[in-house]
Amino acid sequence: MIPKSYQQLRERFHRERPRRVWVSARCTYWCPRTALNYQAEDRRAQLEKYRRRERAMFRLLIPFLLELFWEWPTRCYGWQEQWLLYLSDELLKLDREWMAAAMT
Numbered sequence: 001m002i003p004k005s006y007q008q009l010r011e012r013f014h015r016e017r018p019r020r021v022w023v024s025a026r027c028t029y030w031c032p033r034t035a036l037n038y039q040a041e042d043r044r045a046q047l048e049k050y051r052r053r054e055r056a057m058f059r060l061l062i063p064f065l066l067e068l069f070w071e072w073p074t075r076c077y078g079w080q081e082q083w084l085l086y087l088s089d090e091l092l093k094l095d096r097e098w099m100a101a102a103m104t
Contacts, residue, residue: 006060013067022069025061029054030078058083066090 013021028034029050038047058081065087078084091098 003060006064010064010067013064020069022071023061023065024071025054025058027072027076027078030076030081031073032075032077035077054078055081055083062087062090066094 029047035047038044062083070087072078088098
C-alpha cells in the first residue's frame, strides 16, 4: 500500500466507526519455516530485501494499528523488530493492554 492508501483507510475508519477491526498482516518473511528456505548466504540477502519492504510498510501502518486490533503468529521473528516494539510502547502509553491470543 502507498502512503495515500493508509490515509484513506484511516479516514474511512473514522467516518464509518466500526466496532472492531482486526489487522493480520502476513508473516511470511518473518516465519521460522520461511527462514529455512533462505539459509544460503545468497538467499539471506534476498530475505533481508523482502523484510526491508515489510518494515517500510509497517512504518506507515503503525499509527493506524494504534486504533485497531493486531494479530500475528507468536513464533514470528518479527516480534522483536524495532517497529513492533515501538507499537507495544505506544499502546502502553495509551493505557491499552497488549494481550496475546492463545491457540487452542
